[in-house]
Amino acid sequence: MAGEDGRQHRYARLAAELADRIRDGRLPEGSPLPSEAELGAEYGMSRGSVRNAMRLLRGWGLVRVDKGRGAFVRRPRRRVRRHATERYRQEKQLVRRPEYERRLSGAVEMDTGLPHGQVQHRIEFDEVDAPPRLAHVFGIAPGTKLLRRRYHESDVSDGHPIRTGYSYLVHDVVAVNPDLLNAGKEPWPGGTMHQLSTIGIEVDRIVDEVTARPPMPEEAEVLGIDEGVSVLCLRKISIDTAGQVVEVSEIVMPGDRTELVYTTELPRWDATS
Amino acid sequence: MAGEDGRQHRYARLAAELADRIRDGRLPEGSPLPSEAELGAEYGMSRGSVRNAMRLLRGWGLVRVDKGRGAFVRRPRRRVRRHATERYRQEKQLVRRPEYERRLSGAVEMDTGLPHGQVQHRIEFDEVDAPPRLAHVFGIAPGTKLLRRRYHESDVSDGHPIRTGYSYLVHDVVAVNPDLLNAGKEPWPGGTMHQLSTIGIEVDRIVDEVTARPPMPEEAEVLGIDEGVSVLCLRKISIDTAGQVVEVSEIVMPGDRTELVYTTELPRWDATS
């Protein structure tokens, strides 16, 4: 796998060489790499080529770089496992529970898979005209007023951002309950599904669309990742019992510390129900 | 969003500028970009900086580069939508259908969401000793012999690779039916779930773990994407009715043309069943 590829570019070979050193422990976790200048001298390459190698290593998640300090072997990131399937079902069940109970098992914590109280939350509300891509999903006219809620969530223990994104609701639909337009009411005990229940909406199913891409510069900054790392994009579409799309969330998560988990139960062959 | 960020680096500004030109149609789909030399002259930047900008644009999926020809505005890729939830349920139901029917609705086609007959398939079999990460998932001793099946799938219409990856089965378990060790029997009508049914295994549920990262060089080559594009990684774990893990698939898909779709049905509040 990491053989002697004679016909490779120098920077790719250097990256592979360093990756091997890291994987077999010759460069242990947390230890500093030689500086770019040193590597250049050691391997007889210009700094530009060394930097190309470093770009690969950072993308692979093997190396972290602190500006002004140096490059370090990254300890494998603890991934936040987001058990989407179970989490959605729990959130719906929770809607029917009393408020003190909803308060205890915050929807946000379920969402991220982190222990209770471990998630720091930030929300901003505003209103936007539905762009075509959203109007199409909601089945409404482009330009219809939407309530847009921007979320930032981060892990309290290390301050690392976990996800950021937008949740969209049709403004005039949720305006029936003015509390839903009030950012001061967030985080709402029981989450969005409970919010929707206050205006008589029961969510019937949730469709998650998952894609991946490199981060836009702004996302890289907000999520605290660098250019070379991927992001997981989740578009979560909630559909009510009438088949109407009631919420669309567009969520961006750092690819190097996120894992989305979906469970599909399969009907038994011998089951009669 | 694409405002005048005065304090940005030159290559980032150039990338943003070109991205704007593309998004508002001044650089239409399929049209060639100015060459790196021309851009450098036009904006008074060195070629290195222009290349940094191009690297961003390629990562964002806005620009495709043909070596020796030039850079072109990429038409948005038609994404292959993989309806995982429905696909798994269909595959299980299909197991109970007669062979001619299984043959018609090939599991592979369901898997990719492409029309029937649109998927080109390649498979290689071999045997490996279970590495710790797989032994742990299977609940077996590290070193236990596994049957490893490597898949390559591509779209017949344009030849683009769709996914590649490995499927692992415990060798001694599937060896009960020698046909399952025979690569010549692939593609198997009805897919892996039917294969497992021939040795008395009923799959009860499937757990999908989804992550994202930049491609390894070998994956970039196999999938026909370049360094800057992300890959979606899917680890699919099949669990039988006894709770035993029976198959682990590790699949890599090009992030710029793949979309994973999961549907979560939520029990009705007023339902009695």
Add this chain to the structure above:
DNA sequence: GAGTGGTCTAGACCACTGT
């Protein structure tokens, strides 16, 4: 102030594409 990585420059050679 010395060392680090991030950016930028101005050259060079190469493999590949079109003609």
Add this chain to the structure above:
DNA sequence: CAGTGGTCTAGACCACTCC
């Protein structure tokens, strides 16, 4: 053949961190 992007070099200045 000329033109393209991919690689590589040898310099430079900057902002930042650590001492």
